[in-house]
Amino acid sequence: MNKLKLHTPDFIQANIAKLAELFPNCVTETGDEHAELKYAIDFDLLRQELSGVIVEGPQERYQLNWPGKREALLTANAPIAKTLRPCREESVDFDTTQNLYIEGDNLDALKLLQETYLGKVKMIYIDPPYNTGNDFIYEDDFAENTESYLQRSNQKDEVGNRLVANNESNGRFHSDWLTMLYPRIKLARNFLSEDGVIFISIDDNEQANLKRLCDEVFGEQNFVSTIVWEKRYSPQNAVKWFSESHDFIIIYAKNKINWYPNLLARSDEMNARYRNLDNDLRGVWKSVDSTAQAGHGTKSQFYVLTAPNGKQHTLPNGRCWLYTEPVLQQMIKDNRIWFGADGNNVPAVKRFLSEVKQGTACQTIWKYVDVGHNQEAKKEVNDLFPESTVFETPKPSRLIKRILQISTDKNDIILDFFSGSATSAHAVMQLNAEDDGNRKFIMVQLPEVCDEKSEAYKAGYKTIAEIGKERIRRAGQKIKTEVGRMKNETKPDGSVLPLDIGFRVLKVDSSNMKDVYYQPDQLKQGDLEHFTDNIKPDRTAEDLLFQVLLDWGVDLSLPISQETILVKDEQISSFTVFFVDGNALAACFDTGINEAFVKELAKRQPLRVVFRDAGFSSDSVKINVEQVFKLISPNTEIKVI
Template identity: 50%
Template sequence: MDKMRMESVDMTAQNIEKIGSLFPNCITETIDENGKGKKVINFELLKQMLSSDVIDGDEAYEFTWVGKKASIVEANKPIRKTLRPCKEESVDWDNTENLYIEGDNLEVLKLLQESYLNKVKMIYIDPPYNTGNDFIYNDDFKMTSEEYAEEISELDEDGNRMFKNTDTNGRFHSDWCSMIYSRLMLARNLLSDDGVIFISIDDNEQSNLKKCCEEIFGEKNFVAQLIWERAFAPKNDAKYISNSHDYILMFAKNINNFVIGRLPRTSEANARYSNPDNDPRGVWQSDNLTVKTYSPSGDYSITTPSGRVVEPPAGRCWSLSKNKFLERLKDNRIWFGADGNGVPRIKRFLSELKFEGMAPTSLLFFKEVGHSQEGSQELIKIMDGGVFDGPKPTRLLKRLMILANLKENSIVLDFFSGSATTAHALMEVNKEKNLKCKYIMVQLAENTNKKKDTGYKNICEIGKERIRRAGKKIKEEAPLVTQNLDIGFRVLKLDDSNMNEVYYSPDDYSQGFLNQLESNIKEDRTDLDLLFGCLLDWGLPLSLPYYSEQIEGCTVHNYNDGDLIACFDENIPNSVIKEIAKKEPLRAVFRDSSFASSSSKINVGEIFKLIAPDTTVKVI
């Protein structure tokens, strides 16, 4: 039996394999730091394979900064971490399909790479805006001067160095770009082929963020730069311009597969349509018949019903050829005004519009989607006080969810979830549209503002409590339509691997030494910890149902009706192994220490080959 990997996927190794499948002659070998051989790419040969004219030299059109290469390496680097279930802080653990994950979002995104690859329909993030005051992130690869780090670094609860990016830092923009670039690289992998990402930002990093997104998602996949009117009144003390807007960048995973959601038609928009000639096809509005681009086929005279001859305006022509015009005239699709003497116009019928609903615009006015003060008041009302600075209004997120064109069971991810506005908004959208969309919230357990007593020790506590209260409020306000509404969430917390560190150093220890160990699993880990660690390793979603049962005194966990069956007891008898095999699961996993000897493990493999030959069996 093979052993579980128990670490995040090595993105670099996967990318090398993909390139090797296309250009096998570009794969070579080198020696790693341990003296072992490993595959690498011959980039000079790869460049030659991709172009007959390789450009050498320093001049090229590119967007770069100090630390960019390191951020790319960091995104691809595997980690030995896991997500540990926390049932006591969850809501409706057994039935919910929503996730709330506590931990550094870079590491969490790495762990989600296989379980949610190409499965997320919409991502929204509201990252720190790099104002020079509040941008703090886990920094383990950008700083090169230990002396500088000692002067300005902080430590989080786990002893990791945290770096505050103030505007006095010489690498002010570089560090922010490094932070966001690696996270967006991993986020793109999670988006479905018809998925879309929205990123809130202000003027400080808007231009840099757009360049980062153009590299990661591709320029052709740029959808729009939305402008949100976040303030409803000017600031009279502004030194130059009272800035009343923020930006929301919108990129598709694949623009050819993305279909934007359209807005419901308003009474104001419908009022533009009328039917002055009682056309049986219904209401219509007239459209200009002239175009600026001159074409000889559109240069002709038109005689109105009143007998007046009309020529195209100077330098212009009619948008229809004469034959096309006559066809529409015969079909009563040309309007000359109530008196039959006006300039001809085309009739556009409301019933024949190509798309349902209205095309969204790039301007998000606060009257339609709310402003920053509305977001704050929403949170104050539901949390009985001000506990978080700068939350987005739920109406803004609901508008973005319309544009994302969510489907029945779409997944929405927010990995800078803050006060969990995204989760709140999605529950409301599910209620209003009768959908069953699911969310994944990811948030670092940052300490709350020490200047005011919020009653919550960190931002995660605020986010979880908001979801609890918001879900309860939504159900209380509409009990008849929310009976099946999922207002629960599973809490998972980022932690070190379930395995003892010695397990991850096979080159440093002999096999005989490993066999002498009582267990390679940390003493404080439960069956549930191990089960969810296996889900990550096998790339299974973390929100599916499962149950546990006793078979001859052994605890057996069945995840999603046979997607995975696990038993982590010691000394599992063959009779229990046979009962598990009879269920014919897709996957089965046991502890390495569950078997007294190698022959016992071989016997387990033989049992599955006989009873359930299609089951993949592994040990941890």
């Protein structure tokens, strides 16, 4: 029985709870004057969250700590001045696909995507480096403040400088790995919807550290489970200790009370256990025990049961009937109790298939017969790339498909920012083909250079990203052939089958804006004539469009069309306009924009419109733009770059 509090509310704990929603990593345990543990705010970490420089000040508390943790937190929060540049020639169905493949450092990509996909991703799956001593990890530069970080980030990083070997002889072996992963996991949490979930593959090397890290980022209360995946089908004999047959998949929810796994489909083997021995009109059934342990029963559940043929059934020692006698007799009358074909068997309850859940709960041990193993994964990739072995350590698509089945619905967004060979994209397309889904994927992969001695390099694939993109192309075509249809093709009844096997390639690059745009104080009076246009000369109109989409938080997978608009002023002029998602956004980055064109575009009444700041034919035209739209399309939001 609970006691009345008899005191006013504890506002401190209420405030801690509010801060925990924003900064779960800042909630810790501490001892009070009575040496009792209670929740408290780690003010050092909170100050670091709100600071652009490294904050010192450790104190004794329960926490996961390592050299470089504060720097990792700083870099997670530091801004960057980069963009995503579209690459049509490497894409498939660029204008219509809803899938994205982002090539570049995933830390940069996660920062660039924050505003657009904040709270919109239903499931994240990642397979980060396992830190086995042979892995390469991302080398992030933390030894700088926010201002210098921003300045440096205007320059494009060279691929070769982004990875370093994390050998076990390195004194910071675990620390380097945690420092690499921490900001990425922290940023990833922001993408998840309130009913979203993340799955992370890992082995024994860092499983304990990864769980502690995720406890801090997501909150210990949002830990869901650890899956044990049987990754090998045969033992390895050439080992010193044990033949490792498993990996782990750690699961955390954004908010555990809002996420529950979907049931898995019942197998034919499960359904085969149901038969209809007495031709019951309610369908097939199976018999289950009609007794329970005696300790769980009441006095009314102990009695001698009389069967319809007069035979009396007594209880075994330590057992009681599942139901009271009146209830059980009513079930006998309703033909829900089975006494065998001759009526003399021990009574059993008939469990009808039509009355059980049309699915089964997912277990925490996943057998390779159900979700695949490493050899199956390699064969799957080799079948797509018969010319050579292009990737050594893929995951089987059946494994990712199982994750998709229990964690997503048909229209959800899936993110994988350690994409590798793009197994996740393959699994998304495959499941969409099987259940008529319209799931959308976002893959992120660093263009990590392949070893020049590898088969992949000899086959012409210079980076892991090239392998991933080609796998999606080939897997998409294979799935298309197997199902015999493509996106927007229809069934005989006329309904649409939304199968999207395309992807839009975007590459992380330095900003489209000249450096002076970010550091105007460095501009000298004599340089003014060189900076009348603040956009880099090598950037296209489509490059600018995608930076606008990022800045405005517009979905990067929306359909894009391009139209040439002719207007007559003093002469006939033509202007190229990008229309995003119909009329959601109109963008024109041409120069020489005149008032006649502005009026024509305003007649389209776009929700948003953007121009180049230096694109107007005169100052008077630039000044009149807002007035023109106010008269013709008053609800349009106008911006310039």
